[in-house]
Amino acid sequence: MVEIKEVLSKADLRKFVRYPHQLYRDCPYYVPQLDMDEMGQFNPARNPSYETCETKCFLAYKEGRLVGRVAAILNRAYNEKTGRKLMRFSRLDFIDDPEVAAALLGAVEQYAVAKGMTAVHGPLGFCDLDREGMLVEGFDLLSLFVTYYNYPYYPDRLAELGYAKDTDYVELEIKTPEKLEDAARVAKVSDYILKKLDLSLVPLKRMKDTKPYIKGVFGLLNEAYKDLYGYVPITDAMRDKFVKQFFNLLRPEFVKVVIDSSGEVVAMGIAAPNLSQACRKARGRLFPFGFLYLLHDLRHVRELDLYLIAVKPELQSKGVNAILLNEMLKSALKLGITKSNATPELEYNTKVQNQWKNYEARYVRRRRIFIKEIGAEGK
Secondary structure: OEEEEEOOOHHHHHHHHHHHHHHOOOOOOOOOOOHHHHHHHOOOOOOHHHHOEEEEEEEEEEOOEEEEEEEEEEEHHHHHHHOOOEEEEEEEEEOOOHHHHHHHHHHHHHHHHHOOOOEEEEOOOOOOOOOOOEEEEOOOOOOOOOOOOOOOHHHHHHHHOOOEEEEEEEEEEEEOOOOHHHHHHHHHHHHHHHHHOOOEEOOOOOHHHHHHHHHHHHHHHHHHOOOOOOOOOOOHHHHHHHHHHHHHHOOHHHEEEEEOOOOOEEEEEEEEEOOHHHHHHHOOOOOOOHHHHHHHHHHOOOEEEEEEEEEOHHHOOOOHHHHHHHHHHHHHHHOOOOEEEEEEEEOOOHHHHHOOOOOEEEEEEEEEEEEEEOOOOOO
């Protein structure tokens, strides 16, 4: 018999956060999240998303042993935006036991019904910049710092419980051209577009040079991403949180900002050194030595993770992406980086998919958002 326990104390939350380290202890593809960051995510005093969200976290026990976890997130902002009554599930992990999976998702569904919701979907976080999507293809590859890893049995257990595909994300691996001349055509297009549209690339030599553009970058994200699945606007408080959380993981070579003649941010691209191996060595902890592994891989870049690309809607069909990609390419070549990893992109977002057509790219992973109608019909 499975016992479900709601997380009500800091000790319970610590078990909740660290459970994946136990479950994936012997898995070579799992990349731990940083425990400190995850603890903060479920602290209303540290996570401004709680201004529009409610949560409950659950732990599953069987025969006295911790065997699973899940978080339920009610995002009122997203429901108001879409006019739907949706409960999100997040941080779903469990042993390969149908009874455990059923008990965990049953707890989410009961909470959803109690709050008047009519469907449960996920895995989704508090906002679109959180980790999201369940791996359904690419189980034999090392995960990224900004994505979840899960065992192949996860999607099967969800299907057995009546969950179906709502949408998919894809991830690509992009090979850096061996010579700059290989990217000459893209470079020419980039220069032409800059001149034609009266745009300029902001020179960034140090990360502090980005600070005058941070507000514009997040404003652009809200404008460019507003119609994407799961997206909720990033508030000023959320922006400040993300900057504090990720600013020191970035390098100026991989932050690209394009402005128009008035100084408005009209396009941006952010990439970062791949930290997967460093996080595995850190085992979820910054101290006493985890931060040293991160610092090493931030300085000795082997791969790039492409986090965000956003272009003002009226410029999205005018080739501005070529500017961002060409600049990223030049930075990668300069440092001898041979491979980049595109973080999850919605499969129906053809504009994003097409941006890789000039490069040697291949699909390597697929992630899924599942949904289940609940209430009188679905339970």
